[in-house]
Amino acid sequence: xxxxxxxxxxxxxxxxxxxxxxxxxxxxxxxxxxxxxxxxxxxxxxxxxxxxxxxxxxxxxxxxxxxxxxxxxxxxxxxxxxxxxxxxxxxxxxxxxxxxxxxxxxxxxxxxxxxxxxxxxxxxxxxxxxxxxxxxxxxxxxxxxxxxxxxxxxxxxxxxxxxxxxxxxxxxxxxxxxxxxxxxxxxxxxxxxxxxxxxxxxxxxxxxxxxxxxxxxxxxxxxxxxxxxxxxxxxxxxxxxxxxxxxxxxxx
Ligand code: MN3
Numbered sequence: 001x002x003x004x005x006x007x008x009x010x011x012x013x014x015x016x017x018x019x020x021x022x023x024x025x026x027x028x029x030x031x032x033x034x035x036x037x038x039x040x041x042x043x044x045x046x047x048x049x050x051x052x053x054x055x056x057x058x059x060x061x062x063x064x065x066x067x068x069x070x071x072x073x074x075x076x077x078x079x080x081x082x083x084x085x086x087x088x089x090x091x092x093x094x095x096x097x098x099x100x101x102x103x104x105x106x107x108x109x110x111x112x113x114x115x116x117x118x119x120x121x122x123x124x125x126x127x128x129x130x131x132x133x134x135x136x137x138x139x140x141x142x143x144x145x146x147x148x149x150x151x152x153x154x155x156x157x158x159x160x161x162x163x164x165x166x167x168x169x170x171x172x173x174x175x176x177x178x179x180x181x182x183x184x185x186x187x188x189x190x191x192x193x194x195x196x197x198x199x200x201x202x203x204x205x206x207x208x209x210x211x212x213x214x215x216x217x218x219x220x221x222x223x224x225x226x227x228x229x230x231x232x233x234x235x236x237x238x239x240x241x242x243x244x245x246x247x248x249x250x251x252x
Contacts, residue, residue, distance in 0.1 A: 004131060037074040038079065039072050039075055039076055039079075039090065039115060040072065041064075041068055041069050041072045042119065043059065043107075044064050044122055045122055045123060045126075046125075046126065046127050047232040048060040048061050048064070048092075050128075051125060051126045051127070051128065051237055052128075053233075053234075054128060054233040054234060054236050055125075055218075055219070055222070055234075055237065056221055056222045056239055057108065058068060059217075059218070059219070059220075059221045059222065061246050062217070062219060063118075063144065063213075063217055064118070064122070067114075067117075067118070067217055068114070068115070068118040070111075070113050070114075070139055071110075071111045071112075071113075071114030071115045071118065071191070072111075073111075074107055074111030074114070075107070075111040075112045075114075075115050077106065077107070077111075078104040078107035078111060078112075079104070079108075080106055081103070081104065082100075082101045082103055082104045088191060089118055090112060090115060090197060091116070093112050094108065094109070094112045094113055094116050094193060094195055094196055095195045095197055095199070096197060097109050097112075097196060097197075098197065098198040098199070109191070109192070109196070109199060110190065110191050111191075113191030113192055113193050113196070114191040114192070116193060116195075117157055117172060117184050117191055117193055117211060117213070118213070120211050121211055121212070121213050122210060123239065123242055124210055124211055124212075124238065124239055124242060124243070125237040125238065125250070126237065126238075126242075127235075127241055128236055128237060132239065132240050132241040133236075133238065133239055133240070134236040135240075136153050136238060136240075137153065137240040137244060138240065138241075139240065139241070139244035139247075141162065141244065141247065141248065142240070142243060142244040142247050145183055145247060148183075149181075149182060149183035149184070150185075156175075156185075159185050160173055160175060160185050160210075160212070161173075161228070161231050161232070161235075163185050163186070163187045163212075163214050164187070164214050164231050165227060165228050165231060166187070167187045167189070167214050169189065170190055170214070170215040170216070170218055171187060171188050171189040171190060171192070171214060171215070172187065172188065172191075172192075172193070172212060172213055172214065173185065173186075173187050173210045173211070173212045173214065173240060174186050174187070174188065174193075174194050174208050174209075174210065174211050174212075175204075175208070175210040175211075175243070176194045176204075176206030176207060176209060177206050177207045177209060177247065177250045177251070178205070178206040178207055179205070179206065181251075182231065183209075184204075184206060186200075186203075186204040186206075187204075188200055188204065193208065194206050194207070194208050195208065207246075207250040208246075209246045209247055209250065210238065210243050210244050210246075212231065212234060214227060214230075215233070218230070
């Protein structure tokens with residue numbers, strides 16, 4: 001007889017634990033933990049040609065439909081092999097990688113990170129020449145926080161662009177809210193992410209507010225080796241209202 005716990009056993013155990021932990025009497029209707037896998041690829045929040053002329057439609061099609069889809073598939077494959085963490089949200093998974101079974105730590109870091117980062121990246125941008133997209137932020141709290149941390153909006157953009165330009169090889173530049181309440185610009189390699197406890201240095205950890213993908217697949221068709229030109233153009237796509245909402249939510 002197979003004594004390995006099955007996925008159903010795990011869910012039943014989790015539900016029992018949740019019931020045992022509940023302070024109030026429980027009924028038969030108490031829901032089991034929300035299922036979170038397998039993960040799926042959401043459609044882009046705009047048309048694939050909506051970011052022209054700054055990011056071309058073929059780049060968006062491949063980046064979303066092939067690269068991002070591959071991260072989703074890789075994450076689902078890892079969770080199929082090791083079903084225990086399937087009750088965790090994506091943020092819980094990538095935030096606590098070192099608490100996962102060792103056999104899936106690397107795939108969750110790479111593919112789970114890739115899924116989270118790309119979802120965040122698409123939402124960090126918006127249709128050029130529409131309200132709130134590009135230019136400077138209008139939200140007073142965001143403007144004040146950026147000015148306090150970096151001197152001015154222009155200085156923030158300059159420092160963020162430098163971090164994105166200097167990232168050697170593939171990776172990301174981030175604006176984060178740190179645990180001490182200050183804003184910082186950091187950069188991570190590959191699909192690492194400032195939420196990843198024990199993976200990124202503690203000095204680079206925080207809640208992401210804005211992220212820029214500087215893997216070559218993000219810009220090569222239009223910009224080839226000219227990453228700085230891509231970064232300069234990308235500022236025309238930044239979704240400032242979304243960044244402001246993230247800051248407000250992170251401070252709660
Ligand atoms: Mn990418």
